[in-house]
Amino acid sequence: MKFSRIIALLCVVAMMASLVACSGTTEAPATVAESQAPANTVPESNGTADTPNAAAPGAAIRLVNGKIEIDTQLKAFAEDYKARTGQEVIIESLGGGVDISAQITNYHASGNMPDMFVINSNEEEKFRELFADLSNEPWVAETDAYLADANGKVIGAPYAVEGVGLIYNADVLAKAGIDPDTLININAQHAAFEKIDGLKAELGLQAVAAVAAESGQMYWSTGSHIMSAYFSMGVERDDKTLINDFNAGIVNPERFAQFAEYVKLLFDYADPSVLISGTYDDQLALFAQGKTAFLTQGNWIDPSLPGYNATFDCGLLPYAFLETDTPGITADAPTWWAVYNGGNVEASKAFLTDITISDAGQKMFVEDAGAISAYKTCKYQPSTPVSANMFKKMQSGPTYAWDWSNMAVGIAQNTLAPLFELYAKGTIDKTQFVDMTVTAVADFIAAQ
Amino acid sequence: MGAKGLLIILAILAVATLVYFLAPKGKKRDGVVQALFLAPMVVTFAITVGIPLVVGVFYSLTDWNGLSFKNFVGLGNYIKIFSQNDYVYSLLITMGFTVVNVIAVNVLAFLLALLGASDVRFSKFFRAAYFVPNLIGGIVLGYVWQFIFNKIFTLAFPVSMLTDPNLAIGAIIIVSVWQYSGYIMMIYITGLQSVPKDVLEASGIDGASGLRTLFSIKMPMIANTFTVCLFLTLVNSFKQFDLNFALTAGAPARILAGKAIQSTEFLALNIYNTAIAKSNYALGQSKAVVFFVILAAVSLTQVYFSKKTEVEM
Numbered sequence: 001m002k003f004s005r006i007i008a009l010l011c012v013v014a015m016m017a018s019l020v021a022c023s024g025t026t027e028a029p030a031t032v033a034e035s036q037a038p039a040n041t042v043p044e045s046n047g048t049a050d051t052p053n054a055a056a057p058g059a060a061i062r063l064v065n066g067k068i069e070i071d072t073q074l075k076a077f078a079e080d081y082k083a084r085t086g087q088e089v090i091i092e093s094l095g096g097g098v099d100i101s102a103q104i105t106n107y108h109a110s111g112n113m114p115d116m117f118v119i120n121s122n123e124e125e126k127f128r129e130l131f132a133d134l135s136n137e138p139w140v141a142e143t144d145a146y147l148a149d150a151n152g153k154v155i156g157a158p159y160a161v162e163g164v165g166l167i168y169n170a171d172v173l174a175k176a177g178i179d180p181d182t183l184i185n186i187n188a189q190h191a192a193f194e195k196i197d198g199l200k201a202e203l204g205l206q207a208v209a210a211v212a213a214e215s216g217q218m219y220w221s222t223g224s225h226i227m228s229a230y231f232s233m234g235v236e237r238d239d240k241t242l243i244n245d246f247n248a249g250i251v252n253p254e255r256f257a258q259f260a261e262y263v264k265l266l267f268d269y270a271d272p273s274v275l276i277s278g279t280y281d282d283q284l285a286l287f288a289q290g291k292t293a294f295l296t297q298g299n300w301i302d303p304s305l306p307g308y309n310a311t312f313d314c315g316l317l318p319y320a321f322l323e324t325d326t327p328g329i330t331a332d333a334p335t336w337w338a339v340y341n342g343g344n345v346e347a348s349k350a351f352l353t354d355i356t357i358s359d360a361g362q363k364m365f366v367e368d369a370g371a372i373s374a375y376k377t378c379k380y381q382p383s384t385p386v387s388a389n390m391f392k393k394m395q396s397g398p399t400y401a402w403d404w405s406n407m408a409v410g411i412a413q414n415t416l417a418p419l420f421e422l423y424a425k426g427t428i429d430k431t432q433f434v435d436m437t438v439t440a441v442a443d444f445i446a447a448q
Numbered sequence: 449m450g451a452k453g454l455l456i457i458l459a460i461l462a463v464a465t466l467v468y469f470l471a472p473k474g475k476k477r478d479g480v481v482q483a484l485f486l487a488p489m490v491v492t493f494a495i496t497v498g499i500p501l502v503v504g505v506f507y508s509l510t511d512w513n514g515l516s517f518k519n520f521v522g523l524g525n526y527i528k529i530f531s532q533n534d535y536v537y538s539l540l541i542t543m544g545f546t547v548v549n550v551i552a553v554n555v556l557a558f559l560l561a562l563l564g565a566s567d568v569r570f571s572k573f574f575r576a577a578y579f580v581p582n583l584i585g586g587i588v589l590g591y592v593w594q595f596i597f598n599k600i601f602t603l604a605f606p607v608s609m610l611t612d613p614n615l616a617i618g619a620i621i622i623v624s625v626w627q628y629s630g631y632i633m634m635i636y637i638t639g640l641q642s643v644p645k646d647v648l649e650a651s652g653i654d655g656a657s658g659l660r661t662l663f664s665i666k667m668p669m670i671a672n673t674f675t676v677c678l679f680l681t682l683v684n685s686f687k688q689f690d691l692n693f694a695l696t697a698g699a700p701a702r703i704l705a706g707k708a709i710q711s712t713e714f715l716a717l718n719i720y721n722t723a724i725a726k727s728n729y730a731l732g733q734s735k736a737v738v739f740f741v742i743l744a745a746v747s748l749t750q751v752y753f754s755k756k757t758e759v760e761m
Contacts, residue, residue, distance in 0.1 A: 099724050099725070101727060102514070102723075102724045102727075105514035105515060105729075108514075108515055109514070109515075123727070126513050126514070126515065126727065127515070129515075129516075130515075214611075214699050214700070215698065215699040215700065215701045215710065216696050216697030216698045216699030216700075216710070216712075217697045217699070273598075273602070273608075276608075276611045276700075277598045277608045277610055277611050278598075279594075409725075409726055409727045410721070410725045410726030410727060410728070413721065413725050413726075414534065414698075414709075414710060414721060414725070414726070415708075417701070418699075418701030418702075418708035418709060418710055419701070419708045421699065421700060421701040421708075422701050422702075422703065422708055425611070425700075427701075427703070428703070428708075436706070436707070436708060439706070439707075440707060440708065443707070447528070447532070
């Protein structure tokens, strides 16, 4: 009886010990003899297993990239970088609806933080304790678009500049006899919409504009991108009054009413079905197939245009909702790459310097990935239609900041987008749209 | 894990062995052996269910942001969520959806099962055909049906169901019933086939009509199947997420008490949006705890009452 009990005990111990041994990384397979005397056997401990992220010099570094569209180009660059320097870089691209910030949070919780990761400007506070100081990096002097925290410490490197606004079909405008360079105030744009609306049949158009205001899946287009105009149109880049007020719960009712007037204009001349139920693909397809003259998106549509055999030329206009001229476009770095201070900081810094300001890096971003460089020294110019037009305007005129990306996290989705949708459907009128937005923003901030 | 984990486990084993040999023969020794044999179950349960639950409740009492927390806020999060219009609204529509969905799925599934379990020609084919929607993931279904509602139904009806706040919930119910009743049908068919043939024969000899057999023999005999099916549909309706996320993502908007809110944001989606989109992890966690309590209470009540009606075999 006693003997069988000991056998049973030993069996359990052996089983558990071998399980544990299997989970180790370097231990040889446990032998039965070892496992039978558990109290006396302490296998060699595996030092590295207890200190994650403390990678040895020369170990591969990992970058979490938030633009799935440039995944191939980044990976090719990483391979080239390895050939040049011997440093291996693993590119991990997230996209297609993945919430990057949530994913980084998960990586942190599971002790699997990458060495470099993509970051939005309104998440700086949350991740503040994780950033390495990049203030003394050589690329900082070559760009205005770096990300700094509240104390002025540089924490993020920009990799591209993007622009939002009213994209136009240059061929349609030419046929209608409209000079796009004049469409820089609300009255000019209104007149253009009206004129094109009258020529729809002649120009082969289904509607004047492709706008999508459904609040579930298109919230970012209205609640963030169109909303951008309220903060930035006609405002100096370093004037942050509107966005700071907004994040304190205050919307300027006069300016917002003027903005609402313009939004109404966009909605009135939009294709009605895409407006209330269209997805991004529906909206893009309508424009890319030449069925509308305008589209409310940004220069990221460029890589998708060839897929629709779009042969016409395009350009980018501001959401010019003011009566005064606002010739600039709204352009900024959309997100930044930060370095995790618990990772391989030196190797990451070296890689960031190379990819941002080396000739190979800038060539990759502009020529292979179709982006607009955020660096002054870059000698490459974009060749795709919207980006090329945008680049030209950035060289010659003022630009407005992307202050909308500093809006309180989540406000676009659950608070602003439903209002835009109700406005688009005509459920609420302009006065209600303004009043309800003013109240909703105040309530959202108060509930924080 | 690694060396530290190994040491801890070895230490526990060493203590257990020591206790075993030092303890006097009898009950204590048996206790040690029992504890050792129970350990794998207890440890797995603790790691996968127990600890996450406790940690989850703990986080709901703090200002956790997904990375770290600074303060304890007590029941502050719980007070906050019930003062939020959109959360209470989500709670109510989720309950409404659950009631309608449970009834619709079970009625339809039971009718299909009666057909599928009978000798109708091609019944095996229909069984498989009705089951297929369940094999497709909710996200894919959501996008496919979004296309159907927006592009195909609009050919016959002027507006898409997905653009009207009341009809959009109806649209989710339609897809959910379509997706889920085939699965529940299979369970009902298994139940119906388990009804003993001799009982059915006896009722036939006694001259019971088809309907009488159904209500007095078949349905009471498969009461336990009803318990299972009601439980499954209840829990699944309440937890509805993927279809909701892909089909409407909360849209369209509606006005409630002067505020614009998402009209089809069910509870699970509301929790997801609170934690992920608004990056408010602690608040999302509190909502998840409330979600868990409601779900546990409702489903336990349902099983309790359903069990009462089951026939002892």
